Amino acid sequence: MNALISTALSGVVLMFVGLFARKQTIKFFAIAAIIIAFIANLAQYPSVELGGYTMYGMIEVTKFSIIFNAVAIGSTLLYFLLSGSEFEKVGDHVADYFALVFFILAGISLAATFSNLLMLFLAIEIMSIPQYILAGSDKKNLKSNEAALKYFLMGCFSTGVLLMGITLIYGSAGTFEIASLGLGAENVSPLALCGTILVAFALAFKVSAVPFHFWTPDVYDGSPTVFTSFMATVVKAGGFIAFVRLFHVGFAGGEISSHWMLLLSIITALTLVLGNFTAVFQQSVKRMLAYSSIAQAGFMMFAVIAMNLAAAQGIVLYAAAYSIATIGIFAVLLRLKDYTFEGFNGLAKKEPLLAFAVTVFLFSLAGIPVTAGFFAKYFVLAAAIQQGHLLWLVILAVLCAAISVYYYFRVIMAMYFKQGDPQVEPVSGGFKAGLILTVILVLALGLFPNLLLGCL
Amino acid sequence: MLTVLLILIPFIAGLIAFGLKGSGPKALAVISSLATVATAIGAWCRLGSAPDSLSFTANWIPQLGSQFRVGLDGMGMMLCLLTAIAFLLVFISIYNRNYESSNSFYGLMLLSQAGLTGVFTAYDALQFYIFWELALIPVYFLCSLWGGDKRIAVTFKFFVYTFLGSLLMLVGIIYLYTQNPDHSFSWESFTNLHLGADQQNWLFWLFFVAFAIKMPVFPFHTWQPDTYEQSPTPVTMILSGIMVKMGVFGVIRWLVPVLPEGAHMWTDVAIVLSIIGIIYASCIAMVQSDLKRLIAYSSIAHIGLMSAAIFSHTEQGMQGVLLQMFNHGINIIGLWIIVEIIQQRFHIKNMDELGGIAQKAPRMAIFLVIISLANIGLPLTNGFVGEFLMFSGLFQYNHWFMAVAGLGIILAAVYTLNMIQKVMFGNANALTETATDLQPSEMLALSLVVAIILVLGVYPKPILDLVSNTTAVVLKF
Secondary structure, eight states: OHHHHHHHHHHHHHHHHHHHSOTTTHHHHHHHHHHHHHHHHHHTGGGSOTTOEEETTTEEEOHHHHHHHHHHHHHHHHHHHHHGGGHHHHOSOHHHHHHHHHHHHHHHHHHTTBOBHHHHHHHHHHHHHHHHHHHTOSTTOHHHHHHHHHHHHHHHHHHHHHHHHHHHHHHHHSOOBGGGOOTTSSSOOHHHHHHHHHHHHHHHHHTTOTTSOTHHHHHHHHSOHHHHHHIIIIIHHHHHHHHHHIIIIISOSHHHHHHHHHHHHHHHHHHHHHHHHHHHTOSBHHHHHHHHHHHHHHHHHHHHHSOSHHHHHHHHHHHHHHHHHHHHHHHHHHTBSOOBGGGGTTHHHHOHHHHHHHHHHHHHHHTOTTSHHHHHHHHHHHHHHHHSSOHHHHHHHHHHHHHHHHHHHHHHHHHHHSOOOOOBOOOOHHHHHHHHHHHHHHHHHHHOTHHHHTTO | OHHHHHHHHHHHHHHHHHHOOTTHHHHHHHHHHHHHHHHHHHHHHHHHHOGGGGOEEEEEETTTTEEEEEOOOHHHHHHHHHHHHHHHHHHHHTTTOOOTTHHHHHHHHHHHHHHHHHHHHBOBHHHHHHHHHHTHHHHHHHHHHHSOTTHHHHHHHHHHHHHHHHHHHHHHHHHHHHHOTTOOOBHHHHHTOOOOHHHHHHHHHHHHHHHHHHTTOTTSOTHHHHHHHHSOHHHHHHIIIIIHHHHHHHIIIIIHHHSHHHHHHTHHHHHHHHHHHHHHHHHHHHTOOBHHHHHHHHHHHHHHHHHHHHHHTOHHHHHHHHHHHHHHHHHHHHHHHHHHHHHHHHSOOBGGGOOOHHHHOHHHHHHHHHHHHHHTTOTTSHHHHHHHHHHHHHHHHOHHHHHHHHHHHHHHHHHHHHHHHHHHSSOOOTTGGGOOOOOHHHHHHHHHHHHHHHHHHHOOHHHHHHHHHHHHHHHHO
């Protein structure tokens, strides 16, 4: 609750700050605001009982949702620290960009707490609309405009599908409250089934699962890189928390879950295969990361289709591991002139710290032990194995993980084993400190995942 | 506590080595490996009197019931000792060489030592998996940074191969964990699972593929000759002397005790694959002219015999494997030391261009002959005892398997003697005319190797006694 209020208020305040603060100082206001939001969110943690509390049947605050919000807000804090200064290079409306990020965060905190389908719709919309603007914020760049328009049209369409699904579900259940939908009774009405499938498709679009992913590479590639970094990480995690919440609470149990579980298993398999195979053929690291985000979404889908404790733990850990590592890589990428793999050639000689940090982040994305990504993969795979009947999918995921090593390690090979003179902008001491902090966080979560899991 | 020290000494020394300059890392590596050998010997002495003092348990991830749990049994002790000695031999033998950015080189070497020791001491499956992966990372960088011309592609193939195998093993470990009512990854609870035969049948392959890639067993071996050839020789020593033992170790510690029925079900398949490997690798070794590839293929043949003997599930076979793990490690490192010397002196490794070195460097020739003979298992060398026991174990299981595998000895003699003849004897050419004999540090390393070969050839009892408790435990399953 605190997270929702503080992020929404911060967004409004920042828009006014833009009127009188200088361009360079806005970043510090934003960092201060996000730290306040982080603390305000966690301050609520001790007072929430184990079961959580509900407000007017609209939102439900639990320890779990607070920890997820802490992950989202904390990742955004790291994002501001590492890439905040890049906002100024996009355009003149720096305060607005920061404000939009805060609004997205408000949407995410709503997505983690909704207990009513109307709130779900609001959460998804609040998350999406600022993204359309951010995608097109580089107004003079044709590709940025194309990305915004594409995203907007496709996004609106999927929102319509979501709304249609919600309507059908309401028609069948007679209520918007996800806890009392009761769709899992013995026989599922065709109405409810259609509604569930439409909602699943709309959410699959938001998290860019195959075959609803076609917007992803173009939008991620066309948007200003600094915003791609946010859209591909924290926002995607926010989409997943809505997905997990709705399906685990609303559509669980009985007949209905067997229907959507098969559907989502196929979507997961397609996402894993297509994301990984396409990423292999990319020449630009930015585009590779776009496809890698699809591939990682395939792993996060496991948390949706496996309905158990490990899945819930897995989605939080995965959101943290994936967001932190990807934000770190993008932060370094932003400092490079050349976004192709060749642009990384010889980085280890020129900037050993940057190269080391990127290596740790890539290890985390590949799921190599002692980084956060290992336990993230561990938990989602464990959830799927516990669920039973999904072993074929797990084996497929493991094969895909081996493929993912190919494109992640291409960057490592370029940095360490190839000669070259990469064009790097000079980096400040503060940036290096932020990078070291991020590396420590990745390693700490990889060694002691209970730091995060213990709080759930 | 001594067990933890075995991991911590190389780990901390490795981290420090990254920050040193000049000949500092080199000296630190030797000091650290001497300290590790001393610790290992200390642990060996306490193994008989107070084995409990060697295990250490700490809570790690309470939510999962996973613990940081290290301990030593006979096999673990033997492999830790081998690791400690092997790294000492490597560091001594390359003491005269100067590597580019030597701080990273020695730092990564020491980190890989810590990872390997972690694998051999782990008694928690999740921790075992993590060390298993960690041991690989420094080796990946070592091969890719200091290797031969084709190093990047070859090392990458090696990495992906083993990574895929490990991930399959991870799936197996998670599956076992979900079947475990204790919610624990400990070795004891895993061995008490007694899953049904149908589950064990497919779980076997998840684990076996991971271990077979590491050993390597035919047909999972294709990464190995390329990697051995392209890696810098000190790393090849570690790969062939110790890392391949991880696979053998995995089968004995985890696969057979945890999935006894699965192992029993697939025994014939595993032995047949191993024997194909022996014959196939030996035949290829006979026609190799590249010195490094020849030794790589001979290593596949030797490991194949070990793998076959494990699955024979007899006391002699198991004792032979455990003894041979130690001996093979020492012998092959001895061979690589000489290959490294030859490569440093002449910058070629094609045997056809060598010859006549014995005239100029008689000491080197003597060492090569002794080590090679040990490698083919001549009586009075250490190789004989292990091979004899393994063949006798295999014979008890099935006469025909033993007869076919026995061809491997003959073939080994053919290619090894051929190798000695081409490299050391015959007429010297313009290049080998310039040969100089061994330097003191090389002399020291090779003397240690030959001393171990001869002592264990005549009196293998210390190692056999050390590992007998492991054999007894494994055969119970």
